[in-house]
Amino acid sequence: MAEPTPTKSKRPFGRSVLILLAIFAGVVVYAYGFSVTDVDLSQIRSETRREQLTRVMRALARPELVTYERVETNTDTPFYMPCPPGGFTPPEVDPFSRHITVDPACTEPGGTITVHGENFSPNARVTVYLVPPSGDLELTLKSGLIADDTGSFTVTVDTRERPSDQPQTIRVKTREPIGSIFKPVTVESIDPNTGATVVVRSPRISKAALDTWDKIIETVFLALLATTLGVLIAVPMSFLAARNLMKDITTPLIKLGLQLVAAPVGVAVGVIAARWAQDISGLLTDSVLLVLLGLILLPGLIVLALRWAFPAVELEPPTLGLRISRGLVLFVAAVASIVVLFLSASLLQRFGDWVAPRLGAFEFLGAFSTTIGDILAAIITVIAALAGAGVLVNLAGKLASWMRNHLPDAITRPLAVPLVGLAFALVAVIIGQGIDWLYQIGDPVKIIWVPAAVGAAFGMFLAIRAYKREVVNIGLTVYYMARTTFNAIRSIEPLVMVIVFVVWVGIGPFAGSLALALHTIAALAKLYSEQVESILPGPVEAVQATGATRLQTVVYAVIPQIVPPYISFTLYRWDINVRMSTIIGFAGGGGIGFLLQQNIRLLNYQAASVNMLAIAIVVASMDYLSSRIREKIV
Amino acid sequence: MKGIRLLKVEHLTKVYEGGTVALEDVSFEVPDGEFLAIIGLSGSGKSTLLRCINRLIEPTEGRITWDGVDITAAPQEELRRIRRRIGMVFQHFNLVHRSKVLTNVLQGSLGYVNPALSIINKFPKEQVRRAYEQLDRVGLRDQAPKRADELSGGQQQRVGVARAMMQNPQIVLADEPVASLDPVLAHSIMQYLEVINRDDDVTVLCSLHFLDLVHRYADRAIALKDGHLVFEGPPNEIDDEKFKEIYGKEAERVG
Numbered sequence A: 001m002a003e004p005t006p007t008k009s010k011r012p013f014g015r016s017v018l019i020l021l022a023i024f025a026g027v028v029v030y031a032y033g034f035s036v037t038d039v040d041l042s043q044i045r046s047e048t049r050r051e052q053l054t055r056v057m058r059a060l061a062r063p064e065l066v067t068y069e070r071v072e073t074n075t076d077t078p079f080y081m082p083c084p085p086g087g088f089t090p091p092e093v094d095p096f097s098r099h100i101t102v103d104p105a106c107t108e109p110g111g112t113i114t115v116h117g118e119n120f121s122p123n124a125r126v127t128v129y130l131v132p133p134s135g136d137l138e139l140t141l142k143s144g145l146i147a148d149d150t151g152s153f154t155v156t157v158d159t160r161e162r163p164s165d166q167p168q169t170i171r172v173k174t175r176e177p178i179g180s181i182f183k184p185v186t187v188e189s190i191d192p193n194t195g196a197t198v199v200v201r202s203p204r205i206s207k208a209a210l211d212t213w214d215k216i217i218e219t220v221f222l223a224l225l226a227t228t229l230g231v232l233i234a235v236p237m238s239f240l241a242a243r244n245l246m247k248d249i250t251t252p253l254i255k256l257g258l259q260l261v262a263a264p265v266g267v268a269v270g271v272i273a274a275r276w277a278q279d280i281s282g283l284l285t286d287s288v289l290l291v292l293l294g295l296i297l298l299p300g301l302i303v304l305a306l307r308w309a310f311p312a313v314e315l316e317p318p319t320l321g322l323r324i325s326r327g328l329v330l331f332v333a334a335v336a337s338i339v340v341l342f343l344s345a346s347l348l349q350r351f352g353d354w355v356a357p358r359l360g361a362f363e364f365l366g367a368f369s370t371t372i373g374d375i376l377a378a379i380i381t382v383i384a385a386l387a388g389a390g391v392l393v394n395l396a397g398k399l400a401s402w403m404r405n406h407l408p409d410a411i412t413r414p415l416a417v418p419l420v421g422l423a424f425a426l427v428a429v430i431i432g433q434g435i436d437w438l439y440q441i442g443d444p445v446k447i448i449w450v451p452a453a454v455g456a457a458f459g460m461f462l463a464i465r466a467y468k469r470e471v472v473n474i475g476l477t478v479y480y481m482a483r484t485t486f487n488a489i490r491s492i493e494p495l496v497m498v499i500v501f502v503v504w505v506g507i508g509p510f511a512g513s514l515a516l517a518l519h520t521i522a523a524l525a526k527l528y529s530e531q532v533e534s535i536l537p538g539p540v541e542a543v544q545a546t547g548a549t550r551l552q553t554v555v556y557a558v559i560p561q562i563v564p565p566y567i568s569f570t571l572y573r574w575d576i577n578v579r580m581s582t583i584i585g586f587a588g589g590g591g592i593g594f595l596l597q598q599n600i601r602l603l604n605y606q607a608a609s610v611n612m613l614a615i616a617i618v619v620a621s622m623d624y625l626s627s628r629i630r631e632k633i634v
Numbered sequence B: 001m002k003g004i005r006l007l008k009v010e011h012l013t014k015v016y017e018g019g020t021v022a023l024e025d026v027s028f029e030v031p032d033g034e035f036l037a038i039i040g041l042s043g044s045g046k047s048t049l050l051r052c053i054n055r056l057i058e059p060t061e062g063r064i065t066w067d068g069v070d071i072t073a074a075p076q077e078e079l080r081r082i083r084r085r086i087g088m089v090f091q092h093f094n095l096v097h098r099s100k101v102l103t104n105v106l107q108g109s110l111g112y113v114n115p116a117l118s119i120i121n122k123f124p125k126e127q128v129r130r131a132y133e134q135l136d137r138v139g140l141r142d143q144a145p146k147r148a149d150e151l152s153g154g155q156q157q158r159v160g161v162a163r164a165m166m167q168n169p170q171i172v173l174a175d176e177p178v179a180s181l182d183p184v185l186a187h188s189i190m191q192y193l194e195v196i197n198r199d200d201d202v203t204v205l206c207s208l209h210f211l212d213l214v215h216r217y218a219d220r221a222i223a224l225k226d227g228h229l230v231f232e233g234p235p236n237e238i239d240d241e242k243f244k245e246i247y248g249k250e251a252e253r254v255g
Helices: A013-036 A041-045 A047-060 A207-240 A253-284 A288-309 A320-358 A360-406 A409-439 A444-465 A474-490 A494-505 A509-533 A537-545 A550-581 A592-601 A605-633 B046-053 B076-083 B101-109 B115-119 B125-137 B153-166 B183-199 B211-217 B240-247
Strands: A070-081 A099-103 A112-118 A125-131 A139-146 A153-158 A164-177 A185-190 A197-202 B006-015 B021-031 B035-039 B061-066 B086-089 B171-175 B203-207 B220-225 B228-233
Touching: A041 A047, A047 A605, A070 A099, A099 A164, A112 A164, A125 A153, A139 A153, A207 A474, A207 A509, A207 A550, A207 A592, A207 A605, A253 A288, A253 A320, A253 A360, A253 A409, A253 A444, A288 A320, A320 A360, A360 A409, A409 A444, A474 A509, A494 A509, A509 A550, A537 A550, A537 B086, A550 A605, A550 B101, A550 B115, A592 A605, B006 B046, B021 B046, B021 B061, B021 B203, B021 B220, B035 B046, B035 B183, B035 B211, B046 B171, B046 B203, B086 B153, B101 B125, B101 B153, B125 B153, B153 B183, B171 B183, B183 B203, B183 B211, B220 B240, B228 B240
Parallel strands: B021 B228, B035 B203, B035 B220, B086 B171, B171 B203
Antiparallel strands: A070 A164, A099 A112, A112 A153, A125 A139, A125 A164, A185 A197, B006 B021, B006 B061, B220 B228
């Protein structure tokens, strides 16, 4: 043990200067910050601002959950004219209920009195009458008077020459709300639209509250749909953005070239196959019976074909002839599958159309079936195109492997260079078409030949650079592309995205859910992929070692490990989406935000307060619910 | 039956990204049915060597041939067919914790079964029966429906052995299979490997820490030091001098 030597820490001079400079820099930063954010206390102190704030805050504190019917109401107080012998003491008033007081409490006929009223409706229209003892006459003393914000008024009026030794009455007529939440009443009222007399309850749930209920339901489901759609796409995407899964995927140059050429061809094949399938299913869709028959028979045949083409256990590599016949059978099975999809879509549409009018209040279930059918019909071609690309890319890969195994290196290596060049030229031309769509160049030299040349040059350059290693790290390329895309999409708030979707699908919750879904895809794919990156590598290694394919490895070693965090993130995102969907309406995305924005613009703060209350309740309960589910599952 | 097939490692070199040389010019042969122990200090390249054999790690140079087939040159498809005949047992068991014990064992059949059906967790009845059979062999049949992480360390390693045996392997690579277990459990696991080696005629390549285990179970041993092969021969030839050469001057024999 060394002797503890007490050292007096001496701060070097340079360090002190540095700290001083840092403090000075901090002051400058905040000073500039104050100046650009217009920090202005005189605004806060201003009297008019304070009054406005008070008014808004008071309105917000009174959410207009119920509306009261207003009926003409009399508020009376006894009054003597002239004063009786011995004077007159007016009855006690309850300071918290609606009342009027007269000062003086009695007067000579025609004298002047001051009438003071309290606890009337704010800004109520007040008329003051004198009612002589007979009670069948009301003499107007003052009309057109308006009570103040707190429902008080004071008015000085001249009485009439109507002496009597009997008590008379000073009467104030106002339109006052009737009934209470605990004791509602029914009254007759005139419908402002039709002019007819209707019987209504008072108080009753306000229009603001009813609208809020409608829109908050819309909001919750908007968030649900956006989250569902987002999760469905984000889950597969997240694997592409996981470095640990992607980093080892390398592909030989020749394979890359062949596959890149094969992909667009595959898309074309898929589209053509989809068209065939549509024609075939078109023959069947005329009759429901044929559709049903097709839906029963075809899946059976497809399963049989799959069973035959993928035997349960395969010990020896299959022969070439077997492979080719398998390929043909699978192609037929694929076309049959597309036919099945078309038939299902048609069946869903028919069923929906048929059942909707028969369901009454549950008509939306029928409409749902029809819409799902529509969606299915719309995406079949896309599915077929992707599947076609997948199959052809796979075949190109096999061809490349075969070439590498059976042809001498001296042929395959140099062959890869023009092949990769061709592939990149193809990709560049496709990009060129996209640019042409955006900028409408229309010049074939600029949109076909120049991109082709640039692409070919780039591809060949790449191929020559990787010539010696013979492989390129395609996995990392895909990884970086996926990451970049997600980050770019994520950086644009859904509130901004919704503007584009509003143009595309119109103002409303559909635009909102699409915008939220797109953002959810990017955000969740990133969060998910980080979870994939943090899994234990051991099980992955173990499953790989058994001879499992890449897909099997993902299913057996990766997915079980990521289920808890995925669920947790999905719930978290749902939570965020509920919150986002409450404001997405500000930009036209439907949901309660639209209502809230409208009420604020119309200065209808009491209705806005109802909206905010609903948002607070929904967000708080979602938060509670999702944390409970998370606890349960994870 | 011994000596028909041959696992042949020739001039194997592995240089990791960043320049670490894990193996340098390692050559040896393993006849069919042998129990070969691989010894050496931590970091001497034992794990890398085992993983090069089924190409979980790509060798930088050299060739590994088995039964005349060049493993190092095999394309992906063929590599998978080779891998499914090589079982592997790991130091940290490498079970999928959240999956059932039975599923973990069934993973051993992934190389054989229909890839499309296996994705939806559907295995042929025959394979499920075999999985139970393998669990029976390691005495864990009644644990099949449990989650893997509910098992103790020794039980988990037995599941690991069952998974490897599910592959019907001709070679088992065991990477420090008992280093995370206490001595009693260690012997029980080693005995399973011994049975596999003796009764099923499976070649076993097993890296080990403790010399007494090497003496007790191995037919032959090789020793690695800093990525070089420094010893090859029967275990009883490892005397004090050899030991110091393998483990360094300051090393003490503990087992």
